[in-house]
Amino acid sequence: MGESMGVQAGRVCPGCGEENSIPLIYGMPGAEDFQQAERGVVALGGCLMPEDVAAFVCRSCDLSWGSEADPTADEAELAGLLGVEHADVVRALGSGWRREPGTTGEDGVAWFVSGEPAQVAIGIQAPWFVLDRPAAAWGEVRQGPLMGEGHRFTRDDVLHLPDVVADAAEVIASRRRRSFRWCRTCRRVAPPETFSASAGACEQCQRAAEERAPW
Numbered sequence: 001m002g003e004s005m006g007v008q009a010g011r012v013c014p015g016c017g018e019e020n021s022i023p024l025i026y027g028m029p030g031a032e033d034f035q036q037a038e039r040g041v042v043a044l045g046g047c048l049m050p051e052d053v054a055a056f057v058c059r060s061c062d063l064s065w066g067s068e069a070d071p072t073a074d075e076a077e078l079a080g081l082l083g084v085e086h087a088d089v090v091r092a093l094g095s096g097w098r099r100e101p102g103t104t105g106e107d108g109v110a111w112f113v114s115g116e117p118a119q120v121a122i123g124i125q126a127p128w129f130v131l132d133r134p135a136a137a138w139g140e141v142r143q144g145p146l147m148g149e150g151h152r153f154t155r156d157d158v159l160h161l162p163d164v165v166a167d168a169a170e171v172i173a174s175r176r177r178r179s180f181r182w183c184r185t186c187r188r189v190a191p192p193e194t195f196s197a198s199a200g201a202c203e204q205c206q207r208a209a210e211e212r213a214p215w
């Protein structure tokens, strides 16, 4: 069974257009599955796997639809901007891409990130795209068009040199992962830009601690 619960980001229901779909799980449900179904964060699909397995169910219109492998709305947009199929994106760049909100500057570069926390960023300005590390301050770092010397690629690289693109993305992602820190309060991993080294905690936990003890 999948690990995801709750409303799936970027999964827009083809029936009603709402982004309000939750995972549909199959097989004999355990006690935990029943609890989660009661909370409405998953739906139970029954013990028998139907031939045409739907991965999600829409909480707005009850439609069962889709599969895990389908691109999200953001991933479909990314493939469209690159002018390739979603499968080509996955082969060369991996999955889990989401539009980085608030990064569409006047320079016309569309930014997407992948990983949780974000590990690699792709900026697209046809016919080029660059791979880069996700930045905390996109506005400051990303001035001007994609003319830097970074890792610059084209659509042809995605189609014909997927391994080269994948390696470049993984170099950035693994370096980025090494910069992550563990929060001593929530014990989740945090990217350096939202981690307070002095407090040893993520921004969110540090803010919560300040609210509890305002003196």
Ligand SMILES: [Zn+2]
Residues within 6 Å of the ligand: 013, 014, 015, 016, 017, 018, 058, 059, 060, 061, 062, 063
């Ligand atoms: Zn729907």
Ligand SMILES: [Zn+2]
Residues within 6 Å of the ligand: 183, 184, 185, 186, 187, 188, 201, 202, 203, 204, 205, 206
């Ligand atoms: Zn924390």
